[in-house]
Amino acid sequence: MMLLKLALRNIFRNRRRSLLTLLSMSGGYFLLATMLSMSEGSYSHIINLFTQDHTGHVQVHHSDYLSRPSPYKTIDNLSLLLEQISQQDDVTSASPRIYAPALAFANDKTFPVQVIGIDPHLEARTTLLAQKVTQGSWLENSMTGQGLFTAMIGSSLAKNLHLGVGDELILISQGIDGSIANDIFSISAIVGTAESYERNNVYLSLLGANEFLSTNNQAHEIAIALENQSQARHFAANIDLPPELTAAPWQKIEESFYKSMQVDKKGNYISLAVIMFLVSIGVLNTVLMGTMERTREFGVLKAIGTRSELVFMLILLESALLAIASCIVGLLLALLPITYLSRTGLLLPEPIDIGGVQFQVMLGEFSAFVLLLPAITVIASTVLVSLFPAYRAATTVPVQAMQAT
Known part of the structure; x- marks a missing residue:
């Protein structure tokens, strides 16, 4: 004192x-x-x-999908796994995705694209993709009156193929069962800008992607949104998954960034x-x-x-x-x-x-x-x-x- x-x-x-x-x-x-x-x-x-743009805070893949992507490295029993993930305390939403390289054809022009199958409802809750629709309307998990599945395309792809909302797009790829995948899709929306991640992507509903790529309750990726991005490492390290699957935080997915x-x-x-x-x-x-x-x-x-x-x-x-x-x-x-x-x-x-x-x-x-x-x-x-x-x-x-x- x-x-x-x-x-x-x-x-x-x-x-x-x-x-x-x-x-x-x-x-x-x-x-x-x-x-x-x-x-x-x-x-x-x-x-x-x-x-929130596209990666999510944590992603679930087949054990070596990130290092060596392959259309055959799928997540099976998707519905059950999504339900288990969604019940975790820190999870706000989880969205499955299917990826496939494809060739897009329209107006006598072809262009290489990335086809991404998404659940429209879950993707809108997990990322900002729904807010990037610049023309048209958000994707629906159903067919049009003409019996075609709808698709959303990136702005650069729309410009290169001279496509607009309501036009038709032909996609050619390879199905997961080894078959040739080809189908016609009706464009429901243009998304993103010439500089954004979506510029050369084609987004299909999960139902349309399953039909196109011959998949059955499967996905290549599950993007998970958490309450706080700081929880990503801890969540990825502690989540209980089947032995053939692995979880990676955004720090590993976008390591260079x-x-x-x-x-x-x-x-x-x-x-x-x-x-x-x-x-x-x-x-x-x-x-x-x-x-x-x-x-x-x-x-x-x-x-x-x-x-x-x-x-x-x-x-x-x-x-x-x-x-x-x-x-x-x-x-x-x-x-x-x-x-x-x-x-x-x-x-x-x-x-x-x-x-x-x-x-x-x-x-x-x-x-x-x-x-x-x-x-x-x-x-x-x-x-x-x-x-x-x-x-x-x-x-x-x-x-x-x-x-x-």
Whole structure:
């Protein structure tokens, strides 16, 4: 208790210097918190857009389908597995998909495409595909009056084959049973843009894809949407699946995107470290100057029997109290802008394309991590740079100290 009283007395003894030090550290906290909020919030927003665009948070495949895709590596007993996955606590939705390369023909032109069979209802709940329909209407799991299954096509494919809503498209591929797959489909919608993931895809209903590719209650992939993208690794590692199947989080499915994002985040952390280094230099200068000015005081304390470790702790306690006070002030200053950034964000003048996803709003993040990490950093760095002045004061020789001018 006595040590605390001495520390508070020394802080208030030179109010101007203490105030300037407090403001410097408060500014450091403010910058760290706001920059960290923008960094973490923007990355979380990008990840949410990216995973909701088409990948989902977790995907289930045949054990080596990701490394060596094959139309014969299917997920069997699809209905039972979907029901089991949907009953998991963290799952919001799960959508099965069938993939097949095909040749599209229309208006005397051919074009290579990727055929994707989806459950229209489940896919609309799992990804943003339904929101990307630019012309026509969302896919239906039924035939038209002419006895044709409907299909949605990407915008680039529509442009290359001069197709529009209501036109007919011929697809030629290979069925899973080894037969030649060919059929005519009626175009119900155009989806995506020339830069988006869907640009050269053909989307069929699961019923239409089963008929076209001769499958029976099978899929190549199940895309799973979770309540929070941060749960992806844990969910993929702990989900109970048949031995021939495996679950992969989005970090593995889109590994190149994830690695590039991690590199960019490390660059941001370096910038934050530079800011904290500059603040720490100012704190070191202030603490060292204050310690040198009180050399005679420390000499007297040592002369009357004060132990060296108490003098050492006194200096560290003064620095820690200033750091804690500066974090409180910095928190009060940062609350309003962080709240605004997390709710409204900053609108970019032009959208940025990241992995085929259009990103135009930079959102901040309001979380315990954003508020606590800067506080821990400020307090830890302040105590760290105070170690040398504290050691210098603790090792003061009483006779030499009291003779100092």
